[in-house]
Amino acid sequence: MTKLLQWLLGASVFGVAWGLVVLDLMNLRLPRAYREVAWPMPMYLLVVFGCYSLATVGYRVATFNDCREAAKELQAQIQEANLDLQKKGLKF
Amino acid sequence: MASRKSSSKSRGDNNKYSVLLPTYNERENLPLIVWLLVKYFDESGYDFEIIVIDDGSPDGTLAVAEQLQKIYGEDRILLRPRAKKLGLGTAYIHGIKHATGNFVFIMDADLSHHPKFIPQFIEKQREGGFDLVSGTRYSGNGGVYGWDLRRKLISRGANFITQVLLRPGASDLTGSFRLYKKEVLEQLVEKCVSKGYVFQMEMIVRARQLGYSIGEVPISFVDRVYGESKLGGNEIVSFLKGLLTLFATT
Numbered sequence: 001m002t003k004l005l006q007w008l009l010g011a012s013v014f015g016v017a018w019g020l021v022v023l024d025l026m027n028l029r030l031p032r033a034y035r036e037v038a039w040p041m042p043m044y045l046l047v048v049f050g051c052y053s054l055a056t057v058g059y060r061v062a063t064f065n066d067c068r069e070a071a072k073e074l075q076a077q078i079q080e081a082n083l084d085l086q087k088k089g090l091k092f
Numbered sequence: 093m094a095s096r097k098s099s100s101k102s103r104g105d106n107n108k109y110s111v112l113l114p115t116y117n118e119r120e121n122l123p124l125i126v127w128l129l130v131k132y133f134d135e136s137g138y139d140f141e142i143i144v145i146d147d148g149s150p151d152g153t154l155a156v157a158e159q160l161q162k163i164y165g166e167d168r169i170l171l172r173p174r175a176k177k178l179g180l181g182t183a184y185i186h187g188i189k190h191a192t193g194n195f196v197f198i199m200d201a202d203l204s205h206h207p208k209f210i211p212q213f214i215e216k217q218r219e220g221g222f223d224l225v226s227g228t229r230y231s232g233n234g235g236v237y238g239w240d241l242r243r244k245l246i247s248r249g250a251n252f253i254t255q256v257l258l259r260p261g262a263s264d265l266t267g268s269f270r271l272y273k274k275e276v277l278e279q280l281v282e283k284c285v286s287k288g289y290v291f292q293m294e295m296i297v298r299a300r301q302l303g304y305s306i307g308e309v310p311i312s313f314v315d316r317v318y319g320e321s322k323l324g325g326n327e328i329v330s331f332l333k334g335l336l337t338l339f340a341t342t
Contacts, residue, residue, distance in 0.1 A: 003258055004340045053252060060248045065235025067312035074206060074314050081127040088163045090123055090156075 018042065108139040109214065110193035110274070113201045114183040115144060117151045121202050126160050126169065128207040136211040143170045143187045144201075147177040180291055184281045188274065196272050202316050205269040209311050213271040216307045223276045223304035226262055226296060227269035232310030234264070239315060243323060250331060254293065257339050261300050262308060265293040266331075269311055276304055289327065290334025297342050 001009075019025055021038040086092075111129060115122055126142060133140040144157045154173050161169040172190050174183070188196060197213070199205040205227065213225045228234045230251060239247070254265055266289045272280070276299070286294045299306060 002340060002342060003338075007257075053256075057245070057248050057252050060230075060252070061241070061244045064239075064244050064248065065233065065312070067235045067237040067314060070206065070235075070312035071237040071314045074203065077128065078124055078203075081124050085123050085127055085163075090159050090163060092120075092123070092156075 014042075106139075107195060108141070108193035109133070109195045109197055109210075109271075110187075110191035111140060111142045111197040111199065112184060112187040112191070113142060113144050113199070114180060114187070115146045115149060115153050115157075115201045116177060117149045117153060118201045119149070119151045119153045119156045122153055122156055123160060125201050125203055125207070126164070129210070130164060130168065132207045132210050136214070138211070138214060139193075141168055141170055141191070141193060143172055143190060145183045145187050146171070146173045147183065148173070148175050179287060181281055181284060181287075184277065188278055188281070191274060194274050196274050196277050197270070198272070198277075199269045204313050204315055206312065206314065209269070209309060212309045216309050217271055220305065220307050222307035223273050224296075224299055225271040225307040225309055226264060227267050227311035228262070228264035228308045229267060229311060229313045230263045231308065233312075234310030235312050237312065237314040246323065246328065250328075250335075254335055257335065258297055258342070260293075260297050262296050262306050264308070265296055266290075267311075267313070268292045270295075286334050286337070287330070288334075289331050290338070293334065294338060294342075297338055301342055 018038060018041065020028065021030060022035055024030065024035070082092075113122070113125065118125075122144070129140070129142055146154045146157060148154075154171070157169070157171050161171060170190060172186060174186060184198065195214075195217070197210065199207075209227060213227070216222065217225045229236055230248075236244070236247075251263075251265070254260070255263075258265075270292075279302070280295050280298055283298050284291060284294045296306065
């Protein structure tokens with residue numbers, strides 16, 4: 001099953017469950033409170049996921065390692081390599 | 093060669109590592125990357141060969157590669173040039189055909205991938221018997237150098253979206269510093285059709301799909317020292333297209 005189908009399946013299951021509660025499709029006679037909570041649920045979940053995404057990406061950008069040492073080490077090694085390669089007879 | 097072999101630590105196995113270096117206008121970087129590769133392979137004592145696949149660079153990369161071959165020997169540096177630029181996937185296919193190792197490293201020749209991590213890749217692979225080991229900028233001590241905030245934001249954002257949509261089980265999908273078992277790479281390359289950044293992503297997604305095990309090694313990515321690094325609107329659009337294609341087809 002492709003990822004797209006997995007998502008569609010997940011969304012349909014959620015959609016059906018939501019429809020059952022909010023629209024009372026099967027006459028389940030659920031307490032009114034259930035319906036009131038369920039009604040804004042998709043929007044609510046979307047907002048929560050959006051916030052989670054922003055927070056996660058923001059945190060990861062802020063804590064992205066800056067490899068200064070690695071860059072310095074590389075520069076030093078480039079000098080060393082150039083000298084050694086010249087000694088070995090490489091013409092640049 | 094005998095002296096080099098005896099000076100290195102003895103490894104009680106017949107593993108050999110072929111490094112594929114696709115190049116295009118890398119005359120300044122190629123000698124440096126080769127020097128570093130030889131240094132770290134010799135220090136760690138693993139058997140290796142470097143396969144340079146130059147796609148007809150107009151800057152004379154191939155001539156430099158020929159000089160390197162004279163310096164380091166034809167058993168260490170193999171030249172498998174092609175007449176013109178033909179894309180990464182076919183470069184790997186071309187390189188694998190000539191590889192004599194049972195393991196294959198793929199990495200960029202522009203010094204953004206440092207060969208000092210090679211022994212760590214190999215140890216990781218041996219530890220877990222992994223089918224492929226992927227370098228990751230996004231976890232552990234991994235990181236980048238030379239990226240501004242915009243670039244970091246795009247990179248992290250793209251990675252997040254990809255993780256959500258594809259759940260690939262690997263933290264760095266667009267990185268191209270990886271170690272493969274040769275037959276695994278052969279099989280994957282045949283299956284992958286994407287271009288650019290998406291190619292590397294497709295490789296790892298398909299690997300997971302086929303049930304291959306994936307290990308990860310944190311790497312520091314130092315953005316191009318010589319030459320220009322590109323990340324424009326076109327790259328982003330083609331990345332998103334590729335991502336959606338993978339989303340719908342894998």
